[in-house]
Amino acid sequence: MFKGSITAMVTPFKNGDLDIESFEKFVEFQILNGSNGLVPGGTTGESPTLEHNEHKKIIDLTVKISKGRVPVIAGTGSNSTKEAIELTKYAELAKADAALVVTPYYNKPTQEGLYQHYKAINDSVGIPIIIYNIPGRSVVDMSVETMARLYELNNIIGVKDATGNLDRATEQRNLMGKDFLMLSGNDENSFEFNKRGGSGCISVSSNVAPKICSEFHRLSLVGEDEKAKRLFDQLLPLHEVMFVESNPVPAKYSLMLLGFMTDDVRLPLVKGTESSKQQIKQVLADLSII
Secondary structure, three states, X not given: OOOEEEEEOOOOEEOOEEOHHHHHHHHHHHHHOOOOEEEOOOHHHOHHHXXXXXXXXXXXXXXXXXXXXXXXXXXXXXXXXXXXXXXXHHHHHOOOOEXXXXXXXXXXXXXXXXXXXXXXXXXXXXXXEEEEEOHHHHOOOOOHHHHHHHHOOOOEEEEEEOOOOHHHHHHHHHHHOOOOEEEEOOHHHHHHHHHOOOOEEEEOHHHOOHHHHHHHHHHHHOOOHHHHHHHHHHHHHHHHHOOOOOOOHHHHHHHHHOOOOOOOOOOOOOOOOHHHHHHHHHHHHHOOOO
């Protein structure tokens, strides 16, 4: 169910508020252009600066508009276990297909703390839960052994792996088996990640190029490696330029160029520099996106 190119959706703002009209159009654009799943309210969606009512609203809208055409994986993580439970319960109530829960940032919990955090969420809901392991932003790195303990629980089904360490995919597959869901959190390593047992990517680049990203993952997952590699090589400059500024600044600027939304972000993020904008424009032009 959860495979291919799954978009970690940005959240559009206008005059400081949630831009619901643009968000609705963006959800439809993603589905019509082949995205295999949608993640509203994740960190690419600026979840740390979303008010709770806004966070819940975009989950509701995504489920409503998608109408079961693609799975919805609601971002519900927090460095507060209580808050993560509340959001995950809401996602279940809203009929999301799964929840994506990031490892708690800033607190720096131990491996036992990580286990107890996810166990508390698991024990509070009946919705499938995907662990989001991103040590570069959350500071903590969940070990494969802790992940294996969590996989024994009823609702933990897999991981969004943004460690950047491809050997981790192999280690996870060897310990948890082929039914453990592995999605890359790094577009730039998704070709090799899929070859090591991954099922796709929760992607930033697919905000901007959903059709190409979806086709790449389709080819990759059916073993058409030569064709997939050609598309991957074409996409690599886009994957790189999406992080020329803090995510999601480049993605939002790209989507502004495409006419989907403003490039507004919430503080402490700021809009990109002119130099970054020129780099983004050049990559989009090279890919015939603009």
